[in-house]
Amino acid sequence: MKKLKVGFIGLGLMGLPMAKNILKAGFPLVVYNRTRSKTKELEGLGAKVAQNPSELAKDVDVIITMVTGPKEVEGLIFGKQGIVAGIKSSTNSNRGSTPKVVVDMSTIGPQAAVKIFSQLGKRDVDFLDAPVTGSTPKAITGELTIFIGGKPEVFQKVRPVLASLGDPLFIGKSGQGQAIKMVNNMIVAISMAALAEGMLLADAEKLPRSKVAEVLENVPALSPFQKLKLSNMVNKKHPTLFSVANMAKDLKLARSEINSGSPKLPFLTRVASMYKQAQNKGLASQDISAILEVMKN
């Protein structure tokens, strides 16, 4: 079987190592990034560099986007010199080819994903929402967990590409990959707040944080994710694996799902406002464990 030709847009902290893994797995790769300098390393490894998303889309079977939020993704797909424009021109000159697939791996929320799925559907372009969990270290090792929403047969088609990035899990119809990502991230955020409050209670009890960390490292109450942040809380340093700004954005998306209706989800509401506060207090680029520094005030 012929290897799918892949286009990759968004070479940030996550995107760059992901694009490398696709190349390493042997897929012909075309990349685009707004800041051109970030494409250099991949060019050296054999990737082609496109001038804009439109040019990239013409040339490939699968287009992956890995950017910040819903506005950025919609801009890349539907904007001037965007993906749709490129697909349209290539289809005109190349009738009868199978539909191209756009796979968005950013965290954009279910509402945006369903909207894009439906708008691309009208243009005979397939779409999957495929947000990931695992932060940069797992992006580098190709061990991300990938939550897929969309048509199962479209997932099967691009599965080998996604498998080069980690473990792709088919969740359900369009938007449901995003939905479970939100569930995952709100649990991460609230658990981080729980750990931070635990440390503050320990402070009040005059328990040294290093002792607390040593004990909590070995109890079933903590998740691997929480354990990863214990040393940040002991050292009061928060080197970024997952930024406050990104978490604030994800929690805002989660809240927008339940804004008008029941259930109320008071913990989500509270933690969302805490991360927003942390962002406003200059902690935007620090790791999510930096929430502790806001909570103690």
Add this chain to the structure above:
Amino acid sequence: MKKLKVGFIGLGLMGLPMAKNILKAGFPLVVYNRTRSKTKELEGLGAKVAQNPSELAKDVDVIITMVTGPKEVEGLIFGKQGIVAGIKSSTNSNRGSTPKVVVDMSTIGPQAAVKIFSQLGKRDVDFLDAPVTGSTPKAITGELTIFIGGKPEVFQKVRPVLASLGDPLFIGKSGQGQAIKMVNNMIVAISMAALAEGMLLADAEKLPRSKVAEVLENVPALSPFQKLKLSNMVNKKHPTLFSVANMAKDLKLARSEINSGSPKLPFLTRVASMYKQAQNKGLASQDISAILEVMKN
């Protein structure tokens, strides 16, 4: 070295299997329980049964209490026919013997532990706070985690007895075993609420809970403790390993540590009132995962 003679008071869901493990490890054992019938099985295994805490205390080197909360522990130690009364009479008839040790393994909070430590100290009786984590299954297998507060040399003396129950960790001075137990339990409680809210968001997104559980089983966002409760949330059945009533009590103790001062700990405050609410709504004897059934209203 002569084996320590152990007295064990409180043969409930936790206490009964713990007492069995002490006996199994070869320590001569005397037991007392308010409801006499619960002593039968241990009597059959070779334990002596005392008529009251006072009689039990006379006869042993170490007295372990495993009951509900601070009032019960204080009653057992200082009440009529209590532990202190028994120690006093045995000391009078047996001068020169080493001080007896009272080890309370209930969750009573740091304030009560420090108070008992100080009052027993005046009477030349040693005291350790030694609350446990791990629920009934770990009590049965002798794999509890035990958080010790008190004098290190007293801990060393009774360590072999505690080692028959699980992994004893020396935390620090009197009350600090209780302090870290509170930190642990507030993290457990808030994490349970986080998981419950995640399930409610998933419901709103029309994600089947069984699918959510299957995915969350494999992500680093969840703790072993949370994973243990996923099936309860899918099946909407909450068989008790750790009851709502006990968690409500533990959270009340934690809150009483920070009632007047800063930090404010809003998540602890919220989750404490939720568990109280769950208790008042008839869920007291169900597992802590039943919090989900209150939150959805």
